[in-house]
Amino acid sequence: MSQMNNIVRVSGVTKTFDLGRITVQALKGVDLGIHSGEYLSIMGPSGSGKSTLFNMIGGLDKPTTGKVFIDEVDIAQLDAYELAWLRNRKIGYIFQTFNLIQVMTALENVTLPMTFAGVPDDEAAEKGLNLLGLVGLRERHAHKPMELSGGQQQRVAIARSLANDPAILLADEPTGNLDLSTGEEIIALLKSLSSERGVTIISATHDYKMLNVSDRVVWIRDGRIDKIEERDQLKITLGGIGAKEY
């Protein structure tokens, strides 16, 4: 159960949202180990609790009960500085809505995490340009997010998430706001990052295109893990699901 190569370990996590009169239990006890270097997709319908689980893994939200370990460190024990350090160095975030800082250029967006990490300006700029090159936007580095298309913005966001060479890349519905072909490009980019750089990619999604590239898929239903499928199991079931989607 608790192998040492688990980069993320979720143990008995529940999350209850108190909405005044009613309480909603979004997660009802989730146990999950995520291996270093794998491409994991968390699948599930809206309201299944996948975004909540995703936020827990990213240290963006605290579980009501249970623990989340990153590199076998319980993140509930971290103080504000350590948590900020974790978000800065260890984890890269990619969001459905891109969340680039609108007043900054593409390059400034990419270099901001490096600034927080204390990287000198010229070094950060050089690395930022290389990262933008990696996602194919090197010559657009001076553009503001508003001057870029959705797919391009997501590419900048991916470049930004890689700024401090994180071990984990968390992608929350990365293709949710993109059209089919742009989404496929983004997925291909994520996959190549996973295989070439050995980054652990954890992606919450309900995009079935993601299944093709995932090493494992975790199906969440009603706040619990429904099933976990390995890549080879997946190919068998894919036909049926794919037919629904396309």
Next chain:
Amino acid sequence: MAQKPPAQRPFAPSGEHVARQVRLPMGKSFEISVKSLRVRFSRSLITVMSLVLAVAFLGFTLIGHDVAMGLLASGSASLQSELVKAGFDLAPGRYPGTYEVAASAKDRWIVILSLLVCAVGIVNAQLMAVTERFREIGTMKCLGALDSFVLRLFLLEAGMQGLAGSLIGALIGALAGVLMGMARFGFAALKYLPAADALASLGIAVGVGFLLSLVGVSYPALVASRMPPVVAMRAEE
């Protein structure tokens, strides 16, 4: 599993990893806030406008008083009688036998009231401006920004807005005050204007405006900086 040595913080600085901390140097914060102000120039202008007006009024009143004091100190009887005719009250001064121009209670209250209104206006404008930027704040926190980074950025922006606004306001107010005095008393108003006192008045006006701007932003900025990233990101833009 329990191989973690006790009494050591996780991710604590240890040998090879020297500084496991995030930072935002002052120069960089300054750069970011200047950029942010420049991009949102018209927005900042609105925020600053009420400050400019309030500080201008304060500066006008203070300089008006200086002008009157200068005329009083000139020792010319005709100017002094003109002063009284113009509605200034003369009160016994600090030393026996001297007089000074009394700042009327009404003037004082109007100035205080205008500053209060201005403070409310700044809080309102800054609350709006900060709310618009919730997503940006959440994003920055996800990238590793501490609460203090966010707070510092907002304070820097407000400080610059405050400084610019109160400088402009104080200059406008002082100019208006001097012109008003010259319209009433002729060139003598400028001739007898005590430069040191006038400068002090300008300084007071700028200082009050700057302080007001910082006080006005502190509550919205504090709320925003303490917000957990998920909540900030969930907010609609």
